[in-house]
Amino acid sequence: MRVKLDGDRVRNDRIRKVEEIADQSVYRCYQCGKCSAACPATPEMDMLPSQVIRYLQLGMDDKVFAANTPWICASCLQCMTVCPKGVDLARLMEAIRMLQLRKGQNQIEIRAFDRAYLERAPQIAMISAYRKFLSLS
Amino acid sequence: MNRIGVFLCWCGSNIAGTVDVHRVIEEVRKLPEVAHAENYMYMCSDPGQDLVKAAIRDKNLTNLVVASCSPRMHENTFRKAAASVGLNPYLVEIANVREQCSWVHQQQKDVATRKAYNIIKATIEKVKRNAALEAIRVPVTKRALVVGAGIAGITAALDLADAGFETVVVEREAEIGGKLRRISRTFPYHEPADAILAPRAEALRDHPNVTLYTSSEVTAVGGYVGNFDVEVATDPGDGGPPETRTEKVGAIVVSTGYDLYPVENLGEYGGGRLPDVIDGLAFEGLLADSFRNGEPVRRPSDGRPVRDVVFIQCSGSRDPENHKPYCSRICCLYTNKQARLLRDRNPGCRAWVSFMDVRTDCKNTEEYCQQNIEERGIVYVRGRVSRVWQEGDRLRLWTADTLTGEKIELDADLVVLATAVVPAAGYAEVSSLLRAGVDANGFFQESHIKLRPVESSTRGVYLAGAGQYPKDITDTVAQAQATASKIQSLFANEELAQDPLVCRVDPDLCSACGICVPICPYGAREVDALAGFSRVNEALCEGCGACVAACPNKACQLKNDSMVQVVGEIEVFAAEEGEEDYTCAC
Structure with missing residues (x-):
């Protein structure tokens, strides 16, 4: 499907808010792709980490907010470590998650998982899940 | 009677590792008119050149063959060395036994040794008939x-x-x-x-x-x-x-x-048909007007201040199929500058740039471009625009952003084509x-x-x-x-001193047919109707030999590369090598 590139959507309020929360500029990124090359979690993502920034640059934040990528991101900071322009992508991911949680989206209820699953689940998954849980309160 | 000196260079192991340099010199010494022959590890070095100079002096050598690398490397070195002890430099010839022998026959030492000997022998045949030439001197109009x-x-x-x-x-x-x-x-x-x-x-x-x-x-x-x-x-x-x-x-x-490649050639962008599709120099004119009269940049069709402007880089460049294959080098930078100046002149306007790469190969320009993108709000869309057409009073474009994989539609008031730079x-x-x-x-x-x-x-x-x-x-x-x-x-x-290795004409053989005149790429040949033969302008002649090959009377000859000399060299090979084939070393 062809997307209309809209001058009014570029630098819209939600994108400004993401930048403000993360204290990062998305326009600093020149799309070299090193973050995507470094990220260990891309096989599970439906949008590359570099594309998250790219969509924000083009004013297509709706796509970013519909993607699973920010939720797969484990904040391991590989992306930030390798970035030649000093963009902290993990902070942008966190800001995207935060904005969704504030709207009551993407919440999870730890108690809804059965005990056997929780015992099987990797610790890192538990930690991220608790982050989300805690950010509710 | 010539007194010929032969100097065989080892070139470290480049030649000596393949060619039996001692055996070659032993055999060369037996040849008639050879008064001196020796080999040395690096003949081009100062001690090597000293050997050459000393032999010229001590043995009264009249002609030299230096068997070494390609003449492109050291012909001049040895000619200068000879001249420094009073031997005419054009009596020195190089026998290439490296590029044309040792390097290509590394697995066949016997073959390489025999070939090196034959190359030297053939070159001796040539140098015997070399003439002592003087550089051609022409005055300079300053x-x-x-x-x-x-x-x-x-x-x-x-x-x-x-x-x-x-x-x-x-x-x-x-x-x-x-x-x-x-x-x-x-x-x-x-x-x-x-x-x-x-x-x-x-x-x-x-x-x-x-x-x-x-x-x-x-x-x-x-x-x-x-x-x-x-x-x-x-x-x-x-x-x-x-x-x-x-x-x-x-x-x-x-x-x-230079000129800019005509926008008319870019039909898919409406070049020449749509008044608001212009080239980079035309946009410079719009910017200049804006600076001069203190007003915003206005578009050509109706004079309305522009709000959305799309700049299309590589318009006709880097397109070997339909337009020009090369990168025009200046467009990335001037496009970025134009987008930036537009944002300054028309507050609230939007500048879009369609690009494949942003090439900033001049001092301080990478920083300049990045700053304009980061802080001046120019939006770069990575992909070539496929078409531009009029939609009401605006222009509509189709392009793509290959960084996301999205197909994209854009509306604009003005499209600026950064067209290829042509002569x-x-x-x-x-x-x-x-x-x-x-x-x-x-x-x-x-x-x-x-x-x-x-x-x-x-x-x-x-x-x-x-x-x-x-x-x-x-x-x-x-x-x-x-x-x-x-x-x-x-x-x-x-x-100016010029190499005298040029063509000469034998007036007795020349029939002034004039075939040599159009064949000469340097305009050095001219038929002298009065004298009845075709002259060579030695200052123009580059010694390429085109006229020599074309002359039906064999009246043209290259100095120190005469027919007798070349045939003499071939005869040495024909006699020594016969039908044997040693071309394949690998």
């Missing part, structure tokens, strides 16, 4: 002529004039300044182009050593390096016939500049008049891309500016100054 008075020509002319040399400048337009006159401000400091051009143009017009011909063209060129006769025709501007005059100069600068109209005529070759795209060809970047294929004809290849003002000025320096080193000589 005046220069510059064709084209853009910033390249102006810069070269001013440097030459400041160095004290009379300089003639020929400009076909009524005004000097070239394309710089059409540019508003320059990257990366936004200096007005006029602030760069005006003082230089004025200096040129006022310089006592400069003769400036505007509305003029070069119509004929004769002569050769140091001694050109250039006919200049000036349009008197009253409809009358052009006034012509002839200028005698020693060097010529080709600074004919200025008339380059072909200038090329043929000056015999300065051009490449497949019509850009003037430098003698060597790394080592002789401002010399054309014809000696005495030099290059500056975008006529050689697209370049920005910085690089143009640098190249023009390099050209002026090269010409100053030419003018530092009272006369």
Whole structure:
């Protein structure tokens, strides 16, 4: 499907808010792709980490907010470590998650998982899940 | 009776690792007329050259064969060494036993040894008949002529004039300044182009050593390096016939500049059909208007201030299938600058750039571009626009963003095509008049891309500016100054020494048929009707041998490469090698 590139959507309020929360500029990124090359979690993502920034640059934040990528991101900071322009992508991911949680989206209820699953689940998954849980309160 | 000296170089193990250098020298010593033969580890080194010099002196050698690497490497080295002890340098020949022997037969030592011996023997056959030649000396007229008075020509002319040399400048337009006159401000400091051009143009017009011909063209060129006769025709501007005059100069600068590839050739973008689809220089004009009258940038069709402008880079460049295969080099930077200046002039407007890559190969320009993207809100969309059409009173474009994989539609008020840089109209005529070759795209060809970047294929004809290849003002000025320096080193000589390895004609054999005249790529042949034979202009002849091959009477011969010498070399091989094939070493 062809997307209309809209001058009014570029630098819209939600994108400004993401930048403000993360204290990062998305326009600093020149799309070299090193973050995507470094990220260990891309096989599970439906949008590359570099594309998250790219969509924000083009004013297509709706796509970013519909993607699973920010939720797969484990904040391991590989992306930030390798970035030649000093963009902290993990902070942008966190800001995207935060904005969704504030709207009551993407919440999870730890108690809804059965005990056997929780015992099987990797610790890192538990930690991220608790982050989300805690950010509710 | 010749007393021939043979010097075989080991080139470390390059030659000696494959060729049995001791056996070869033993055999060479047995050849008639060989008075001396020896080998050494590095003959080109100072001790090696000393061996050569000592042998020439001590053994009264009359001709030399140095068996070593390609003559391109060290022919000059050994000729100079011989000359330093009084032996005519043209009595020295190189036998190439490295590139043409040891390197290609590394697995076949016996074969390589025999071949090295035969190459040396054949070269001895040649050097026996070498003549002692003297360099051809021609006087130098210390005046220069510059064709084209853009910033390249102006810069070269001013440097030459400041160095004290009379300089003639020929400009076909009524005004000097070239394309710089059409540019508003320059990257990366936004200096007005006029602030760069005006003082230089004025200096040129006022310089006592400069003769400036505007509305003029070069119509004929004769002569050769140091001694050109250039006919200049000036349009008197009253409809009358052009006034012509002839200028005698020693060097010529080709600074004919560039044009932009016509937008009409880019049909898919509506070039030439849609009034709001324009090229980069036309947009410079809109920017200049905006700066002059203090108003926003307005579009051509209805004069409305523009809100959305799409800049399309690589319009006709990097498109080997349909347009030009090369990168035009300046468009990335001027497009970024134009988008930035537009954002300054039209608050609230949106600047979109369609790009494949952003190439910022000039000083401080990467930082400049990045800053404009980060802080000045220019949006870059990575993909080539596929089409542009009119939709109501706006333009609609289809493109893609390959970074996300999205197909994209955009609406714009104005589309600026950064069209390919092409050689200025008339380059072909200038090329043929000056015999300065051009490449497949019509850009003037430098003698060597790394080592002789401002010399054309014809000696005495030099290059500056975008006529050689697209370049920005910085690089143009640098190249023009390099050209002026090269010409100053030419003018530092009272006369020029030229290699005497040129063609000569036997007047008794020549029937003045004239076949040699059109075949000569250097214009060095001319039939002297009165004398009844075809002459060689030795200052122009490059010794290529085209006329030698073409002459039906065998009246042309190359000096020290005569037919007798070449056949003599072949006969040595034919006798020694017979039918055997040693070409395949691998």
